[in-house]
Amino acid sequence: MGEEVKMSEYEGGVDCGDEERVLEWEAGLPSVDDLTPLSQPLIPPELASAFSISPVQYRTLLDVNQASEDTLSSLRGITQSPNIFKSLGESHESAVVEADENDRDGSGSDSRKSRKIMDCAEEDDSALPVDNSGDDPAARTLKRPRLVWTPHLHKRFVDVVGHLGIKNAVPKTIMQLMNVEGLTRENVASHLQKYRLYLKRMQGLSTEGPSASDQLFSSTPVPQSLHEFSTASGHSNGHSHGNGHFQVPVPIPYPPVMPMPVLGMTHHGHGHMGMPVGAPPKGAVGYHHGFESHHHHHHPFNMLQQQRDWSGNNYGSVVTYPHVARSDK
DNA sequence: GCCCCAATAT
DNA sequence: GATATTGGGG
Numbered sequence: 001m002g003e004e005v006k007m008s009e010y011e012g013g014v015d016c017g018d019e020e021r022v023l024e025w026e027a028g029l030p031s032v033d034d035l036t037p038l039s040q041p042l043i044p045p046e047l048a049s050a051f052s053i054s055p056v057q058y059r060t061l062l063d064v065n066q067a068s069e070d071t072l073s074s075l076r077g078i079t080q081s082p083n084i085f086k087s088l089g090e091s092h093e094s095a096v097v098e099a100d101e102n103d104r105d106g107s108g109s110d111s112r113k114s115r116k117i118m119d120c121a122e123e124d125d126s127a128l129p130v131d132n133s134g135d136d137p138a139a140r141t142l143k144r145p146r147l148v149w150t151p152h153l154h155k156r157f158v159d160v161v162g163h164l165g166i167k168n169a170v171p172k173t174i175m176q177l178m179n180v181e182g183l184t185r186e187n188v189a190s191h192l193q194k195y196r197l198y199l200k201r202m203q204g205l206s207t208e209g210p211s212a213s214d215q216l217f218s219s220t221p222v223p224q225s226l227h228e229f230s231t232a233s234g235h236s237n238g239h240s241h242g243n244g245h246f247q248v249p250v251p252i253p254y255p256p257v258m259p260m261p262v263l264g265m266t267h268h269g270h271g272h273m274g275m276p277v278g279a280p281p282k283g284a285v286g287y288h289h290g291f292e293s294h295h296h297h298h299h300p301f302n303m304l305q306q307q308r309d310w311s312g313n314n315y316g317s318v319v320t321y322p323h324v325a326r327s328d329k
Numbered sequence: 330g331c332c333c334c335a336a337t338a339t
Numbered sequence: 340g341a342t343a344t345t346g347g348g349g
Contacts, residue, residue, distance in 0.1 A: 146339090146342055170332065185331090190342060193334070213340090 139182075147187045153180065155220050157191060160252060162223025177252050 149157070160177045161169040171189040178188070198217040202210060210218035 149341085172331070186343070189332080190344085194342090196333090216341095 144182070144184075147183070149191060149216060151216065151219055154191075154216050156180065157188070157195070158220045158223065161192070161195070163252065179252075179256055181256060 147153075156178050157174065160174050164173060164177070169192070171185045171192055174192065175183055175185050175188045195217065198210075198214055199222065201214075202222070
């Protein structure tokens with residue numbers, strides 16, 4: 001499995017104006033519950049035990065989280081055209097209503113009102129008609145539309161980063177493990193940079209929740225393995241497994257994700273989702289550098305702030321559609 | 330070449 | 340505002 005993937009050429013430079021093309025690379029992930037836990041038996045037991053992969057507590061929180069993700073995980077038949085970049089003139093609507101309030105009890109809150117959109121997700125993401133079996137230099141050269149870090153994508157990102165450990169989580173590796181078609185190293189690097197800032201900011205405030213501006217980031221729990229400067233790829237999931245012999249990055253059995261291009265509409269007419277987020281005083285947070293070099297002071301941060309579980313909410317769900325209502329049927 | 334980070338551009 | 344790109348340093 002080292003199949004390199006290519007995408008068809010993306011229409012280049014016709015109207016290379018200042019027009020901003022935003023694509024959303026939505027993961028056509030089947031069932032989120034499936035993808036989430038890395039505790040899947042797909043990982044060799046040896047490795048699993050070696051790294052002591054923890055299947056726990058991912059769920060409860062994510063559960064809520066995914067209820068919303070679930071919501072917008074839809075997409076269908078854009079496979080018609082191999083040209084994923086420009087094949088998005090189609091009508092794919094995903095208007096979603098938010099899932100009102102969730103109970104603050106993150107434990108067994110199953111009150112998910114996962115509502116599906118009409119379009120069901122096709123699960124043929126593994127059978128993508130990526131017919132470019134050759135090489136397509138254009139795909140690598142031409143300018144691509146901006147990547148939209150959808151909650152799903154971000155989730156994958158965090159998953160990978162979390163399981164790599166701070167030390168091994170470098171753009172290239174992350175990119176490879178994420179296994180998302182068309183994702184570039186730059187994409188990841190940029191996101192990673194921002195993510196690191198987020199993590200650092202979080203460390204500054206041990207008791208406060210994430211700021212309201214951290215929608216994307218705060219929506220995904222930070223893997224515990226990320227909190228330390230573990231020298232190896234080990235996971236400190238509550239087990240003092242100091243000896244990390246293997247530095248082999250655990251391959252994550254993610255199915256390939258097909259990017260779903262979506263013309264970004266420059267309108268988001270909504271300020272807040274009606275969240276009374278008591279925005280913590282942000283601003284005078286002292287950053288320092290080397291958060292993985294020295295600085296021997298770290299607590300197990302538990303940023304599972306459920307007092308305001310915007311954890312799973314409705315951003316992104318506001319994928320309104322310009323006009324096309326339903327040319328389909 | 331890859332990585333990191335701050336700054337700047339789009 | 341979210342990403343992309345760039346530039347300087349390792």
